[in-house]
Amino acid sequence: DQQVKQNSPSLSVQEGRISILNCDYTNSMFDYFLWYKKYPAEGPTFLISISSIKDKNEDGRFTVFLNKSAKHLSLHIVPSQPGDSAVYFCAAIDSGGSNYKLTFGKGTLLTVNP
Amino acid sequence: DADVTQTPRNRITKTGKRIMLECSQTKGHDRMYWYRQDPGLGLRLIYYSFDVKDINKGEISDGYSVSRQAQAKFSLSLESAIPNQTALYFCATSATDTYEQYFGPGTRLTVT
Numbered sequence: 217d218q219q220v221k222q223n224s225p226s227l228s229v230q231e232g233r234i235s236i237l238n239c240d241y242t243n244s245m246f247d248y249f250l251w252y253k254k255y256p257a258e259g260p261t262f263l264i265s266i267s268s269i270k271d272k273n274e275d276g277r278f279t280v281f282l283n284k285s286a287k288h289l290s291l292h293i294v295p296s297q298p299g300d301s302a303v304y305f306c307a308a309i310d311s312g313g314s315n316y317k318l319t320f321g322k323g324t325l326l327t328v329n330p
Numbered sequence: 331d332a333d334v335t336q337t338p339r340n341r342i343t344k345t346g347k348r349i350m351l352e353c354s355q356t357k358g359h360d361r362m363y364w365y366r367q368d369p370g371l372g373l374r375l376i377y378y379s380f381d382v383k384d385i386n387k388g389e390i391s392d393g394y395s396v397s398r399q400a401q402a403k404f405s406l407s408l409e410s411a412i413p414n415q416t417a418l419y420f421c422a423t424s425a426t427d428t429y430e431q432y433f434g435p436g437t438r439l440t441v442t
Binding site: 220225248250252257258259260261262265305309311316317318320321322323 | 334361370371372373374375378388420422424429430431432433434435436
């Protein structure tokens with residue numbers, strides 16, 4: 217049973233436009249969410265996070281939106297740059313649990329075309 | 331220098347062989363994790379350790395064992411490798427009471 221879903225395996229956008237990556241979750245106990253970016257032959261790197269007490273968190277070109285009622289979050293990248301081309305993983309955690317275990321989605325491959 | 335290092339980066343081994351993957355970190359974090367990634371799948375947790383004396387199974391621990399030799403070192407062993415353990419393996423660390431995990435570069439393991 218997949219608790220974190222990234223239903224789009226891939227996304228292609230033009231440089232300078234907005235990239236929107238989506239993530240849905242089913243476990244209502246999840247209350248903290250993270251986005252990771254992964255380049256080939258490298259490990260995932262932390263990008264941005266959001267707590268369930270917020271509905272938006274912004275860091276430079278990256279903004280994450282959380283809709284708790286819909287159990288949906290999205291990552292917006294504006295403007296998109298070719299260097300943003302990577303696989304993006306959404307992850308969630310139940311902070312009330314005892315193990316700080318991250319549950320990951322399958323990832324979305326973003327390609328930003330020059 | 332990388333904060334989280336993994337050795338080897340690539341390994342090809344035969345079915346039935348014992349193999350150890352090593353992870354070292356200089357971040358000073360207490361918590362360490364081992365994940366595997368398969369094509370088209372997200373990262374799945376194999377084992378995690380919150381300190382040197384604490385080892386816990388993750389969601390896919392069968393066929394694996396771990397050793398936390400020191401705060402900075404966490405090794406993953408496959409006692410008798412099988413082909414479906416062919417995957418990309420990542421080590422990660424985190425500070426106590428924070429959620430962000432920091433990953434090593436990964437080990438690509440192929441079992442023939």
